[in-house]
Amino acid sequence: MRIDGRDYRTIWLDEDGRRVHVIDQTRLPHRFETLALESLDHAARAIRDMVVRGAPLIGVTGAYGLALAAARDAGDAAIEAASAQLLATRPTAVNLRWALDRVKALLLAAPSEVRPALAYAEAGRIAEEDVACCESIGDHGAAFIGAAAEKKPGRPVNILTHCNAGWLATVDWGTALAPIYKAARAGVPLHVWVDETRPRNQGASLTAFELSSEGVPHTVIADNAGGHLMQHGLVDLVIVGTDRTTRRGDVCNKIGTYLKALAAHDNGVPFYVALPGSTIDWRIEDGVAGIPIEERNAREVTHIAGLGPDGAVTEVRLTPAGSPARNWAFDVTPARYVSGLITERGVCPATEAGLSGLFPDFDRV
Amino acid sequence: MRIDGRDYRTIWLDEDGRRVHVIDQTRLPHRFETLALESLDHAARAIRDMVVRGAPLIGVTGAYGLALAAARDAGDAAIEAASAQLLATRPTAVNLRWALDRVKALLLAAPSEVRPALAYAEAGRIAEEDVACCESIGDHGAAFIGAAAEKKPGRPVNILTHCNAGWLATVDWGTALAPIYKAARAGVPLHVWVDETRPRNQGASLTAFELSSEGVPHTVIADNAGGHLMQHGLVDLVIVGTDRTTRRGDVCNKIGTYLKALAAHDNGVPFYVALPGSTIDWRIEDGVAGIPIEERNAREVTHIAGLGPDGAVTEVRLTPAGSPARNWAFDVTPARYVSGLITERGVCPATEAGLSGLFPDFDRV
Numbered sequence: 001m002r003i004d005g006r007d008y009r010t011i012w013l014d015e016d017g018r019r020v021h022v023i024d025q026t027r028l029p030h031r032f033e034t035l036a037l038e039s040l041d042h043a044a045r046a047i048r049d050m051v052v053r054g055a056p057l058i059g060v061t062g063a064y065g066l067a068l069a070a071a072r073d074a075g076d077a078a079i080e081a082a083s084a085q086l087l088a089t090r091p092t093a094v095n096l097r098w099a100l101d102r103v104k105a106l107l108l109a110a111p112s113e114v115r116p117a118l119a120y121a122e123a124g125r126i127a128e129e130d131v132a133c134c135e136s137i138g139d140h141g142a143a144f145i146g147a148a149a150e151k152k153p154g155r156p157v158n159i160l161t162h163c164n165a166g167w168l169a170t171v172d173w174g175t176a177l178a179p180i181y182k183a184a185r186a187g188v189p190l191h192v193w194v195d196e197t198r199p200r201n202q203g204a205s206l207t208a209f210e211l212s213s214e215g216v217p218h219t220v221i222a223d224n225a226g227g228h229l230m231q232h233g234l235v236d237l238v239i240v241g242t243d244r245t246t247r248r249g250d251v252c253n254k255i256g257t258y259l260k261a262l263a264a265h266d267n268g269v270p271f272y273v274a275l276p277g278s279t280i281d282w283r284i285e286d287g288v289a290g291i292p293i294e295e296r297n298a299r300e301v302t303h304i305a306g307l308g309p310d311g312a313v314t315e316v317r318l319t320p321a322g323s324p325a326r327n328w329a330f331d332v333t334p335a336r337y338v339s340g341l342i343t344e345r346g347v348c349p350a351t352e353a354g355l356s357g358l359f360p361d362f363d364r365v
Numbered sequence: 366m367r368i369d370g371r372d373y374r375t376i377w378l379d380e381d382g383r384r385v386h387v388i389d390q391t392r393l394p395h396r397f398e399t400l401a402l403e404s405l406d407h408a409a410r411a412i413r414d415m416v417v418r419g420a421p422l423i424g425v426t427g428a429y430g431l432a433l434a435a436a437r438d439a440g441d442a443a444i445e446a447a448s449a450q451l452l453a454t455r456p457t458a459v460n461l462r463w464a465l466d467r468v469k470a471l472l473l474a475a476p477s478e479v480r481p482a483l484a485y486a487e488a489g490r491i492a493e494e495d496v497a498c499c500e501s502i503g504d505h506g507a508a509f510i511g512a513a514a515e516k517k518p519g520r521p522v523n524i525l526t527h528c529n530a531g532w533l534a535t536v537d538w539g540t541a542l543a544p545i546y547k548a549a550r551a552g553v554p555l556h557v558w559v560d561e562t563r564p565r566n567q568g569a570s571l572t573a574f575e576l577s578s579e580g581v582p583h584t585v586i587a588d589n590a591g592g593h594l595m596q597h598g599l600v601d602l603v604i605v606g607t608d609r610t611t612r613r614g615d616v617c618n619k620i621g622t623y624l625k626a627l628a629a630h631d632n633g634v635p636f637y638v639a640l641p642g643s644t645i646d647w648r649i650e651d652g653v654a655g656i657p658i659e660e661r662n663a664r665e666v667t668h669i670a671g672l673g674p675d676g677a678v679t680e681v682r683l684t685p686a687g688s689p690a691r692n693w694a695f696d697v698t699p700a701r702y703v704s705g706l707i708t709e710r711g712v713c714p715a716t717e718a719g720l721s722g723l724f725p726d727f728d729r730v
Contacts, residue, residue, distance in 0.1 A: 029685035194688070196666065198563055198587040201683055204666075208688035220690040222563040222666055223588050224621025228696035231623070231653050256589025258596070262627040288596050301561065301569075301587055304669060306681025314681050316671025318566055320394035323559070323573035325585040331593035 001167040001174075001181070003032060003213045009172050010057050011064065011127065017120065018071060020064045022052050025168055029209035030307045037061075040069035040082050047089040047096070050200070054169020055243045055279055056134070059095030060127045062086045066103045067119035074115035079107050092252060092294045092330050094244040094281045099126055127171045133276045134173035136344040141179025141239065141274055142186065144342075148236045149188045156217065157183075158236045160193040160226055163254035164206035165241025165274065175274040176241040177210065179342065184216050192218040193229060197254055199300040199327060223256050227263035237270045239342070245273075245280045249335035249350030250287030255328055261337035270339040273350070277343055277359050285352075287332035294329045301325035366532040366539075366546070368397060368578045374537050375422050376429065376492065382485065383436060385429045389416050390533055394574035395672045402426075405434040405447050412454040412461075415565070419534020420608045420644055421499070424460030425492045427451045431468045432484035439480035444472050457617060457659045457695050459609040459646045464491055492536045498641045499538035501709040506544025506604065506639055507551065509707075513601045514553045521582065522548075523601045525558040525591055528619035529571035530606025530639065540639040541606040542575065544707065549581050557583040558594060562619060564665040564692060588621050592628035602635045604707070610638070610645045614700035614715030615652030620693055626702035635704040638715070642708055642724050650717075652697035659694040666690035 001008065011022050020037040026049065027033050035051060037043045043065030046052050052061045069082035083100045090096060103122050107115045148157045165176035173181060183190055192211055196204035204220050211218040221229070229235050238260055242251035251257070251273045264271035284290035301318075302325045308314035319325060338350035348354030366373065376387050385402040391414065392398050400416060402408045408430030411417050417426045434447035448465045455461060468487050472480045513522045530541035538546060548555055557576055561569035569585050576583040586594070594600050603625060607616035616622070616638045629636035649655035666683075667690045673679035684690060703715035713719030 029688075030682075196563065196683070198561065198589060204684045204688075209685045212685050212687040218688065220666055220684050220688050222620065222692070224563060224619070224624065224696075225691075225693055227623040227627070228620060228658065228693050231697065254589070255587065255593060258592040259589065259624040259628055262592070262631055263624055266627055293593065301585055304671065304681070304683070306669065306683045308673070308679055308681050314673055314679060316669070316673050316679050316681055317395075318561070318669070318671045319569045319585050320574045320577050322577040323394075323569075323583065323585050326590075327587070328590055328593050331589070332596065 001172060001214060010168055011060055011171060022046060024051050025053060025206060026051055029205045030313050037068065040065055040085065043068055044085050044089050055095040056130045056170040056276060058090060059099035059278065060123065060130060060171055062096045063099045063103045063123035063126050066100060067116065067123045070107060070119040071116040074112040076108060079104060090294065091292050092243050095278045098278045130171045131173065133344040134170045134175060134178045137175055137274050137342055138173050138178030138182035140347055141342040142182035144237060144272060145179055145183035145190060146188055156189040156191040158191050158193060158234055160235045160238045161207060162195040162203065162240050162257050162260055163197040164202040166207055166210040168206050168210060169241065175276065176239045179239060179274065180216060181214060192216060193235060194218050194220045195223045195226060196220055198223055226260050230263050230267040230269050235269050237272060238264050239272045239274055242273050242275045242279050243330060244291055245275055246284040246287045246290065247282045247355060248285050248352045249338060249341060249355060250332055251338060252287055252291045252330050252332045255331045258331040258333045261333040265337045271337060272340050272342055273338050274342040277362060280355060280359065280362065291332055296327045296329050298325040298327050301327045366537060366579060375533055376425055376536060387411060387417050390418060390571060391416055394570045395678050402433065405430055405450065408433055409450050409454050419529065420460040421495050421535040421641060423455060424464035425488065425495060425536055427461045428464045428468045428488035428491050431465060432481065432488045435472060435484040436481040439477040441473060444469060455659065456657050457608050460643045463643050495536045496538065498709040499535050499540060499543045502540055502639050502707055503538050503543030503547035505711055506707040507547035509602065509637060510544055510548035510555060511553055521554040521556040523556050523558060523599055525600045525603045526572060527560040527568065527605045527622050527625055528562045529567040531572055531575040533571050533575060534606065540641065541604045544604060544639065545581060546579060557581060558600060559583050559585045560588050560591060561585055563588055591625050595628050595632040595634050600634050602637060603629050604637045604639055607638050607640045607644055608695060609656055610640055611649040611652045611655065612647045612720060613650050613717045614703060614706060614720060615697055616703060617652055617656045617695050617697045620696050623696040623698045626698040630702045636702060637705050637707055638703050639707040642727055645720060645724065645727065656697055661692045661694050663690040663692050666692045
């Protein structure tokens with residue numbers, strides 16, 4: 001997608017065919033900087049420190065992390081250790097495990113001398129598949145936006161989104177934002193309410209940055225505001241992403257998503273979740289009971305970084321020194337509050353039958 | 366209540382009997398500073414800029430603002446103009462109009478030479494009534510916390526609150542926090558989840574500061590986290606305040622309160638609203654349709670102030686320069702999501718019958 005009129009992806013290979021480049025998302029929206037990952041440790045740190053984030057992009061970065069590891073030591077033990085190290089960086093997103101398992105299985109079945117090349121090729125394939133997958137999600141989801149536009153001719157469709165499930169969370173296009181980009185490029189009049197998404201503000205920073213860069217009309221709001229907007233008819237539909245989807249359609253997304261789903265339900269606003277099939281965890285039925293929720297550093301709640309009056313990115317403390325904080329990164333929205341799941345294979349109800357119907361060939365273990 | 370072991374109120378009269386002192390709440394939690402209000406304009410600015418905030422404290426400050434005005438010009442026109450100026454500072458809280466009308470009616474019925482003294486006396490009376498009222502709310506509400514404690518002996522009662530309806534929002538004790546202070550002083554083991562309450566962070570700053578100063582165990586969380594906590598049984602009850610309550614029990618409180626009420630309802634967590642009778646607006650039935658919602662400066666969303674690395678309070682920008690923001694300050698929680706209203710006269714259901722039963726003598730116009 002576009003930044004300052006130039007096309008980017010979130011992750012790409014250097015001309016040397018080895019180093020991996022990513023956009024440093026911790027610096028956005030105030031600085032646009034890229035970072036070269038030259039080792040397994042670099043890749044693991046980039047995921048853990050959220051230089052890259054978003055379930056699909058984490059998966060691709062993990063795959064490239066295995067490739068960087070294999071380039072140094074392609075032995076079985078090294079590959080197992082690298083996979084374990086990468087898997088431990090973020091516990092909630094299921095794509096990471098999915099991508100690591102896929103590359104690891106391929107490597108362990110091959111002679112060690114070809115493993116580095118195989119790993120790079122497979123990571124690149126996962127990246128390309130992600131682009132195609134997101135574009136397909138965009139096409140399927142844009143139909144809903146188009147349908148909403150037909151109900152209010154001449155007026156923009158108001159879409160609320162939470163966190164960043166945009167192209168910065170994937171390799172390109174995004175998941176929840178892909179339908180928005182597709183509809184906007186097709187000329188559908190629309191406007192996006194962007195939840196700022198505390199504590200890391202991925203909405204106010206990344207989603208707002210993406211939409212600004214692409215020229216999509218949008219307004220940043222506090223996470224607290226969505227219910228009020230829905231009560232007053234100012235939201236036509238909600239689209240969010242998911243980091244893990246259970247077999248019966250519960251979705252685990254950025255903390256606070258559940259609250260928006262409740263408000264959408266209370267006000268008759270359709271609540272869609274956009275996802276690649278790779279986020280489905282077929283082992284889990286009940287998301288609230290079954291999905292481990294990452295707890296992150298409390299400092300993300302007590303402190304926040306922004307652009308200071310001197311033009312430097314500055315971190316300030318928000319809370320009194322004596323007040324502890326806690327910081328859960330995700331919550332689970334039960335399937336009963338989800339109007340539909342927008343996948344690369346089409347749209348289905350948030351039910352086991354719906355998901356099985358679209359993904360009959362997917363691994364159920 | 367206590368700050369550094371010393372007892373304070375939020376507003377008090379100077380020894381000169383004329384100047385009005387307040388705690389500058391825009392500086393908390395990082396700086397404790399007081400401010401002298403010497404004129405009507407000072408008082409109006411203090412309310413508008415949220416140096417003082419919270420419906421009851423705004424009412425008392427408005428009353429003292431009229432006294433400051435009357436001390437300079439006690440004529441009918443001056444008093445009417447002062448009242449209109451003060452009323453225009455914050456549109457949502459009903460206490461302000463209530464307090465201004467009360468003082469104004471008294472003054473206009475008296476000879477102008479006694480009006481200044483009458484105004485100061487009446488403002489002082491409103492302040493004392495507020496203290497007694499809040500203390501009574503505290504006693505009634507503490508019973509619920511005590512009852513919750515009996516259900517889980519030896520473990521603290523977990524209470525979630527949103528924004529600041531503590532003593533800083535009133536003259537003393539608070540509304541939503543009064544039951545917590547009363548229960549804590551009675552030795553009931555409890556712990557408070559403090560919603561940070563974007564965009565102005567009154568929870569992370571004021572409520573956390575209050576609870577710290579009083580030694581009440583608490584944890585600051587992002588506004589997005591409450592639903593997750595409730596899904597996992599980590600909230601025993603919710604207590605919030607209200608800036609305006611309709612005759613049928615809808616409550617208008619800080620933006621985001623509605624989302625917490627929905628989550629409480631979805632998880633079977635009792636959701637109580639603490640209020641003085643003065644917040645009841647008997648003219649309005651349907652809060653969503655009838656209560657005007659203040660929209661504040663978007664800068665409160667795009668920027669935030671905190672303590673910088675150099676120890677100075679610094680404002681940083683959170684959003685990209687090209688992204689607009691909007692900032693509604695309140696939302697309405699329909700009565701059907703309110704488990705009970707805790708008032709100075711006892712607890713009632715959030716219904717017209719409930720409110721009329723407790724306040725049969727209140728003005729219905």
